[in-house]
Amino acid sequence: MVSDEPKRVAFIAHCLLNQNAKVEGGAKRPGMWEPVIDLLRERGYVIRQMPCPELAFGGARRFWGVREQFDTPLYRRHCRRLAKLVAAVIAQHAAAGDDLVLIGVDSSPTMGIDFTPSAPHWAGKPDIIEDDSALVRGDGIFIEELKAELAERGLPEPRSTGIRHWFADYDPEEELRRLGALLK
Amino acid sequence: MNDPRARRVAVVADSLLETTLDELGRNGFGIIQLPPAGLDRETTGAWLEQTAEHVAEFRRNDYEVVLVDDGLLTEGLNAALDVLGVPPLPQYAIQPPSTSKLMPDT
Numbered sequence: 001m002v003s004d005e006p007k008r009v010a011f012i013a014h015c016l017l018n019q020n021a022k023v024e025g026g027a028k029r030p031g032m033w034e035p036v037i038d039l040l041r042e043r044g045y046v047i048r049q050m051p052c053p054e055l056a057f058g059g060a061r062r063f064w065g066v067r068e069q070f071d072t073p074l075y076r077r078h079c080r081r082l083a084k085l086v087a088a089v090i091a092q093h094a095a096a097g098d099d100l101v102l103i104g105v106d107s108s109p110t111m112g113i114d115f116t117p118s119a120p121h122w123a124g125k126p127d128i129i130e131d132d133s134a135l136v137r138g139d140g141i142f143i144e145e146l147k148a149e150l151a152e153r154g155l156p157e158p159r160s161t162g163i164r165h166w167f168a169d170y171d172p173e174e175e176l177r178r179l180g181a182l183l184k
Numbered sequence: 185m186n187d188p189r190a191r192r193v194a195v196v197a198d199s200l201l202e203t204t205l206d207e208l209g210r211n212g213f214g215i216i217q218l219p220p221a222g223l224d225r226e227t228t229g230a231w232l233e234q235t236a237e238h239v240a241e242f243r244r245n246d247y248e249v250v251l252v253d254d255g256l257l258t259e260g261l262n263a264a265l266d267v268l269g270v271p272p273l274p275q276y277a278i279q280p281p282s283t284s285k286l287m288p289d290t
Contacts, residue, residue, distance in 0.1 A: 017214065018215050020247060029189075030188050030190035031208065047217070049215070049216070049217040051238070055241060056237045060244075060247070061245065081234075088227045089220060092222055
């Protein structure tokens, strides 16, 4: 029997459930990022995986990139096309009174929530030896488009945070505390 | 750079995600979740279209891709794959629960 009780629903970045969508060299696990998936299941959240805009646009063999490289009108249109699909599902849950959260990836130019990588000087031959990009405050391109789509539809923005497993000072305990506070 | 991805992807029906997640995880699969029920036809079709784009890219790069299916969206998914020249995905055989508990102790 399907319950009419409000549900807890987590909209998550694609790669948290599918590490194969990461750029080559970017996966941390064989299949999924269990620390988040396990916590969501423990807390009784319904998982809603979002599409991976970078995989569909740049392919599985794309190079690593920063926000300035992705921030083109065409990529934004691609992100908006996918954001419309996610917004349609968010609308369904919002109408049911469900509790919604959004979990992105804070090292991503596309899925960043609180941080996104920036390097205005990155261009041309892809032979950067040392990663000299900076993590700056702000949303990734897809997250910006999703928020714009939600605003156009009059839908609320879910509470949100980003996974930081690629930060140099990554602290798993801090992340679990932050996620725990988000999930209530 | 060390990258432990298993290059195995399972396209999973929304209704089967929770019950198959542990097994798929143990076997190293990453997951592409199919859209939930209750969306309008146009949105569901567009969702399957973008799913097929993900699948086509994985197949083009020789990732293993399988389907864990409840049959509700098979036709639409196959049509979207066909547009991209991708044949229907092989079905993943869900492992039956262990019968060891039914065996007498020896």
